[in-house]
Amino acid sequence: MTRMITVGLIGRSARPGEQLPPALLDASEEIGRHVANAGAALITGGTGGVMEASSRGAKSAGGLTVGFLPYGDAERANAYVDLVFPTGMGTLRNVLTARVCHSLIMIGGGVGTLNELTVAYDAGVPVVALEGLGGWSDRLRETLYDGCYLDERRVLPVSFAATPHEAVEIALRRADEPRSGSKLEALTGWAGG
Amino acid sequence: MTRMITVGLIGRSARPGEQLPPALLDASEEIGRHVANAGAALITGGTGGVMEASSRGAKSAGGLTVGFLPYGDAERANAYVDLVFPTGMGTLRNVLTARVCHSLIMIGGGVGTLNELTVAYDAGVPVVALEGLGGWSDRLRETLYDGCYLDERRVLPVSFAATPHEAVEIALRRADEPRSGSKLEALTGWAGG
Amino acid sequence: MTRMITVGLIGRSARPGEQLPPALLDASEEIGRHVANAGAALITGGTGGVMEASSRGAKSAGGLTVGFLPYGDAERANAYVDLVFPTGMGTLRNVLTARVCHSLIMIGGGVGTLNELTVAYDAGVPVVALEGLGGWSDRLRETLYDGCYLDERRVLPVSFAATPHEAVEIALRRADEPRSGSKLEALTGWAGG
Amino acid sequence: MTRMITVGLIGRSARPGEQLPPALLDASEEIGRHVANAGAALITGGTGGVMEASSRGAKSAGGLTVGFLPYGDAERANAYVDLVFPTGMGTLRNVLTARVCHSLIMIGGGVGTLNELTVAYDAGVPVVALEGLGGWSDRLRETLYDGCYLDERRVLPVSFAATPHEAVEIALRRADEPRSGSKLEALTGWAGG
Numbered sequence: 001m002t003r004m005i006t007v008g009l010i011g012r013s014a015r016p017g018e019q020l021p022p023a024l025l026d027a028s029e030e031i032g033r034h035v036a037n038a039g040a041a042l043i044t045g046g047t048g049g050v051m052e053a054s055s056r057g058a059k060s061a062g063g064l065t066v067g068f069l070p071y072g073d074a075e076r077a078n079a080y081v082d083l084v085f086p087t088g089m090g091t092l093r094n095v096l097t098a099r100v101c102h103s104l105i106m107i108g109g110g111v112g113t114l115n116e117l118t119v120a121y122d123a124g125v126p127v128v129a130l131e132g133l134g135g136w137s138d139r140l141r142e143t144l145y146d147g148c149y150l151d152e153r154r155v156l157p158v159s160f161a162a163t164p165h166e167a168v169e170i171a172l173r174r175a176d177e178p179r180s181g182s183k184l185e186a187l188t189g190w191a192g193g
Numbered sequence: 194m195t196r197m198i199t200v201g202l203i204g205r206s207a208r209p210g211e212q213l214p215p216a217l218l219d220a221s222e223e224i225g226r227h228v229a230n231a232g233a234a235l236i237t238g239g240t241g242g243v244m245e246a247s248s249r250g251a252k253s254a255g256g257l258t259v260g261f262l263p264y265g266d267a268e269r270a271n272a273y274v275d276l277v278f279p280t281g282m283g284t285l286r287n288v289l290t291a292r293v294c295h296s297l298i299m300i301g302g303g304v305g306t307l308n309e310l311t312v313a314y315d316a317g318v319p320v321v322a323l324e325g326l327g328g329w330s331d332r333l334r335e336t337l338y339d340g341c342y343l344d345e346r347r348v349l350p351v352s353f354a355a356t357p358h359e360a361v362e363i364a365l366r367r368a369d370e371p372r373s374g375s376k377l378e379a380l381t382g383w384a385g386g
Numbered sequence: 387m388t389r390m391i392t393v394g395l396i397g398r399s400a401r402p403g404e405q406l407p408p409a410l411l412d413a414s415e416e417i418g419r420h421v422a423n424a425g426a427a428l429i430t431g432g433t434g435g436v437m438e439a440s441s442r443g444a445k446s447a448g449g450l451t452v453g454f455l456p457y458g459d460a461e462r463a464n465a466y467v468d469l470v471f472p473t474g475m476g477t478l479r480n481v482l483t484a485r486v487c488h489s490l491i492m493i494g495g496g497v498g499t500l501n502e503l504t505v506a507y508d509a510g511v512p513v514v515a516l517e518g519l520g521g522w523s524d525r526l527r528e529t530l531y532d533g534c535y536l537d538e539r540r541v542l543p544v545s546f547a548a549t550p551h552e553a554v555e556i557a558l559r560r561a562d563e564p565r566s567g568s569k570l571e572a573l574t575g576w577a578g579g
Numbered sequence: 580m581t582r583m584i585t586v587g588l589i590g591r592s593a594r595p596g597e598q599l600p601p602a603l604l605d606a607s608e609e610i611g612r613h614v615a616n617a618g619a620a621l622i623t624g625g626t627g628g629v630m631e632a633s634s635r636g637a638k639s640a641g642g643l644t645v646g647f648l649p650y651g652d653a654e655r656a657n658a659y660v661d662l663v664f665p666t667g668m669g670t671l672r673n674v675l676t677a678r679v680c681h682s683l684i685m686i687g688g689g690v691g692t693l694n695e696l697t698v699a700y701d702a703g704v705p706v707v708a709l710e711g712l713g714g715w716s717d718r719l720r721e722t723l724y725d726g727c728y729l730d731e732r733r734v735l736p737v738s739f740a741a742t743p744h745e746a747v748e749i750a751l752r753r754a755d756e757p758r759s760g761s762k763l764e765a766l767t768g769w770a771g772g
Contacts, residue, residue: 001452001466002445002465002468003467003468004468004469006469006470006471015346041469061390064390064450065213066469072485072509072563072565074488076567079388080388081388081389082388082389083389083392083427083452083469084389084392085392085482085486086485086486087482087485087486087487088509089217089481089668089669089671090667090669091312091315092285092668094470095285095288095475096473096482098472099458099473099474100471100472101474103677103769110343110344110345110346111311111314111315111344112311112315114307114311114343114344115308115311115312115315116306118305118307118308119284119308120309121304122284122304122305123458124310125473125697136344137346139336139443140225142335142336143332143336149301150303150304150307151329152303152328152469153208153302153303179458179459179460191569195638195644195658195659195660195661196660196661196663197661197662199662199663199664247583250583257643258581261664265678265702266702266758267758273581274581274582275581275582275583276583276585276645276662277582277585278585278621278677278678278679279677279678280673280678281476281678281702282475282476282478282674283474283475283476285475285478285661288668289664289666289675292651292665292666292667293665293666295666316651316667369757370650372653373650401732411662476670477698477701478674481671481674489587490707496729496730496731497697497701497729497730498697498701499699500693500697500729500730501694501698501701504690504691504693504697505670505694506598507690508670508690508691508694520730522730525722527721528721529606529718529721529722536690536693537689537690537715538688538689538714539689
């Protein structure tokens with residue numbers, strides 16, 4: 001084969017004692033299944049919550065799953081990750097997940113997920129937000145420039161999806177998009193903050 | 194002496210051919226002056242725009258300025274940085290500026306500045322947004338949870354200021370705040386995304 | 387499946403205009419083949435030289451290959467990488483390759499490879515050096531403490547192999563080793579330099 | 580003002596329960612004093628051992644000291660650091676200390692110090708090893724190519740010094756050296772490992 005398409009899923013794990021909404025986990029699992037059925041690899045942060053649910057979905061469909069752990073200890077990955085990468089980088093590993101995929105699907109999401117969205121935009125990685133399940137994914141339309149851009153340059157739009165299936169369809173289509181990273185760099189003097 | 198207070202300023206450089214608004218640069222310069230007059234060190238990303246203007250202000254008041262460059266080449270710092278740190282880390286250096294200060298002042302700001310805000314929140318570093326000069330600093334009130342929090346946990350509020358002087362006053366006061374970093378970690382299982 | 391064994395290969399790419407010794411490339415290719423035949427994933431830096439040769443070997447045996455590129459542009463990976471991760475981190479990506487595998491094989495090697503060896507030791511990742519092909523791999527025995535340790539604590543020995551086959555055998559055996567990372571941390575106050 | 584010379588000191592902290600040799604600490608303190616007397620800023624990793632001793636020396640001579648902590652908690656810096664930067668990056672912060680200075684002095688040193696030496700070489704930062712106090716600083720002559728280079732390209736020699744005073748003299752002289760970073764990149768296709 002060589003050159004798999006990589007689709008990342010970004011969103012929250014549960015906090016200690018917290019129960020994430022079943023609808024959020026079901027949608028994550030369905031996303032994982034669709035990604036796997038399309039022959040793409042699913043990339044996550046490797047821990048719990050939507051990362052675990054989506055990885056379980058991908059494995060149930062025979063897919064390949066990758067997890068970039070914040071920890072240095074591989075044992076802390078969820079049970080559905082094939083390739084565990086214990087980066088030991090703490091939250092710096094957000095940079096990895098957000099930069100290295102062909103495209104990303106965002107679901108729910110707290111401040112860490114918002115962080116990953118800004119990293120992806122900077123790197124030219126297309127993001128699809130699945131709406132209707134709370135968190136930052138539901139706050140983007142009213143927040144972003146023209147409802148889809150992270151800054152005034154309006155270079156790389158965030159896409160929106162209403163169902164897991166649609167989210168994966170868009171993510172796969174946008175995976176082919178030429179990375180606007182270098183374009184962004186040229187336009188912005190990327191070091192500017 | 195030993196143990197200087199460090200106040201970071203986050204905001205944009207100009208893109209090639211772009212002229213930043215004079216009001217934005219004037220406010221940045223004034224922030225730098227106030228930081229220096231208070232005996233605190235001014236920390237920036239070391240390049241142009243608001244970083245250069247604030248560093249110029251700090252130097253005009255005899256202050257100490259630090260710049261964390263994205264480049265590996267120290268020559269690319271602006272002329273008003275005393276301690277140039279050429280990290281060679283690209284936009285990963287955003288993480289540094291946002292994490293290592295006692296408090297941060299945000300002014301204007303594009304996607305890189307929003308990225309730094311999310312990093313600061315995650316690390317427990319208080320941020321003061323100076324309003325009225327455009328960019329993300331002017332979009333936060335309507336965007337954040339309860340107008341000041343970056344996620345539902347509502348742990349570390351963003352402060353708002355109407356003038357450079359007020360921004361520095363708040364930043365200095367909040368510099369004494371115990372870092373909520375470890376608290377955040379305990380609350381959230383910080384690796385969760 | 388879930389939980390693949392990951393074996394990393396560290397060593398040099400060719401400099402512009404340089405021709406790496408055929409024996410070095412042949413050995414790398416053979417290493418890749420053995421890793422794949424054992425059902426393990428081959429992890430490299432994704433560029434040329436020994437990274438390309440080993441990935442070609444792994445693919446010829448139907449294996450799975452991963453490449454952590456220093457670049458932000460996935461197009462710059464060699465042709466034999468299945469999962470291309472364009473980190474955009476520059477040489478900081480050395481940290482990744484060296485930390486995230488179950489074990490590493492070192493072959494030839496310049497200063498970047500020596501850097502990866504120090505990172506692996508710090509993270510508790512076992513390294514096997516294939517001797518007889520030049521570079522730092524051939525300089526370790528006379529350099530290290532007791533011929534195999536990177537510092538006086540003598541915690542994690544470097545192994546040596548005389549053939550590609552032996553190198554992979556040892557790497558697979560040591561992949562099961564419990565990570566001494568936390569032990570190292572306890573022993574050393576890991577922040578100590 | 581503006582554009583201070585930055586001299587970094589790399590070497591070990593004590594492990595829990597360990598007592599570092601007084602001669603090592605005395606030499607570190609003297610290095611700090613000389614750096615301060617020359618008007619340069621002293622950059623360290625901010626923790627104990629040679630980092631604390633050198634910072635104490637620099638402060639006793641009225642110098643400016645900077646510490647790049649591995650921790651996210653500034654309280655863990657030693658008492659003699661003016662500008663504490665709690666990076667929260669763990670041992671990744673080695674990269675910072677080693678890259679961002681005009682030149683480095685290496686004293687004693689374990690595997691972390693060797694790691695920093697490889698990073699400095701890659702970034703084109705000149706290193707002076709103070710000999711006679713054990714650790715990797717005393718192992719370099721017999722280890723390196725031609726007794727002073729970290730790889731076969733022989734681009735950036737390590738200097739050696741017999742006394743703290745000589746070490747600082749050489750470090751200050753080499754601080755003016757144009758960074759060979761870009762040259763290294765051109766020569767090597769820097770991503771090569």
